[in-house]
Amino acid sequence: MNKNQIQEFAKRISGTQIGPANERVKAIVDRILLDLFVLIDEMDVTPEEFWSACSYVTELGKSNEVGLLVPGLGVEHFLDLRQDEKERAAGMDGGTPRTIEGPLYVAGAPVCQGEARLDDDTDDGEILFMDGRVLDTRGNPVAGAQVEVWHANSRGNYSYFDQSQSAFNLRRTIVTDAEGRYRFRSIMPSGYSCPPNGPTQKLLTLLGRHGHRPAHIHFFVSAPGYRTLTTQINIKDDPYVHDDFAFATRDGLIPEVEHHTDPTALHDMGVNRPFATITFDFVLPSA
Ligand code: MBD
Ligand code: FE
Structure with missing residues (x-):
């Protein structure tokens, strides 16, 4: 024709x-x-x-x-790139880079003030303490911001989708304190892999591709008067950190991770095995 x-x-x-x-x-x-x-x-x-x-x-x-x-297929990342471009054109850019939500968010996680423990104490992976602040683009703290956090366990599985985990395991909403601070205790996530026998991996294999994501932690950060941020941080030591099947890794989203094994450090944090710490501030542009 x-x-x-x-x-x-x-x-x-x-x-x-x-x-x-x-x-x-x-x-x-x-x-x-x-x-x-x-x-x-x-x-x-x-x-x-x-x-x-x-x-x-x-x-x-x-x-x-x-x-x-x-x-x-990179389509969700493409939507992010277009959103970035629109905001740049409108002079509404700045702040922490956005990156994809992915398919594994669940609404209704418990709400905690300032701090939270995300894990239900059944995962013997590395303990993780993460903290930071929510700031505006001038560096002022945003008090009362909602930090919704969700991530996989040390086997790379998410509660709700993995029915062996307790309800809302590794999912919380943390409200920032007067200084804009949040902090939580959790378990270091492992990277996610597509179900090996599912249709997504089937097509990826036909394309000669893998279906792995580096270890990461998801966030929705929101406050009245600010643009809601959908983002993730990636765990620096992961071999897939720059080889994400979902194309979500971005500059500015790979914080330093410190691993602590010193007995005094363990004692100070009140834990009985090695732990990691991450500090990360979220910067929200005005709406
Ligand atoms: C995930 O955990 C994820 O974040 C994405 C984007 C796709 C699959 C699994
Ligand atoms: Fe994820």
């Missing part, structure tokens, strides 16, 4: 409207179909290939992995 015939065909499909449409939805669907027809034609996609792709999408949905493939 030539390009004209394909365009005429796409117009015919688009022209079958018999009542009011949602114009935005219609414009997007029309465009997707035109691009799909062109792709099928130019790449000579066979019916077998096409139906195999349909089965794949069905399997992706049934396995609840749409939200996993989207970051894996």
Whole structure:
């Protein structure tokens, strides 16, 4: 088929409207179909290939992995890059870099004032103490900000999705104190890997790719009058820190990690095994 015939065909499909449409939805669907027809034609996609792709999408949905493939294909990071660009153009940039939410947030975690313990004491991974402040772009503390934090356990699994963990394990909302401070005790996360037999890993393998993320901790940081920040920090020592299948690692999101083994340090922190510390401030631009 030539390009004209394909365009005429796409117009015919688009022209079958018999009542009011949602114009935005219609414009997007029309465009997707035109691009799909062109792709099928130019790449000579066979019916077998096409139906195999349909089965794949069905399997992706049934396995609840749409939200996993989207970051894996770089699409979620692409949305971040566009958001950054829009904010730069509007002169609303600055602050801690945003990065993808991913598919594993769960609303409704317990709310704590100033500090929290995130783990339920069943994980024997390295103890982690993290602290810092929420600041505005002038460096003033933001008191009463909400720091929502969630991360994987030492096996790389998230509570709720991993039913062997207690409810809201490694998930809390911490409200900053008068100096804008938050702090928590938890367990050092391990990196996440896509389910090895799931559809996301299946496609990644066809693309010659791995499905690993470096160890990371997610945050939503919000306060009235400020732009809500969705971000993550990455754990510096992780071999995948610059090789994330979800493309979420960014400069400014890889804090130093200190590992403490000295008995005096353990005693001072009231723990009986080695621990790590991370300090990280979040900077929120005004809304
Ligand atoms: C994760 O933990 C994650 O953060 C993303 C983006 C994708 C898969 C698992
Ligand atoms: Fe994650």
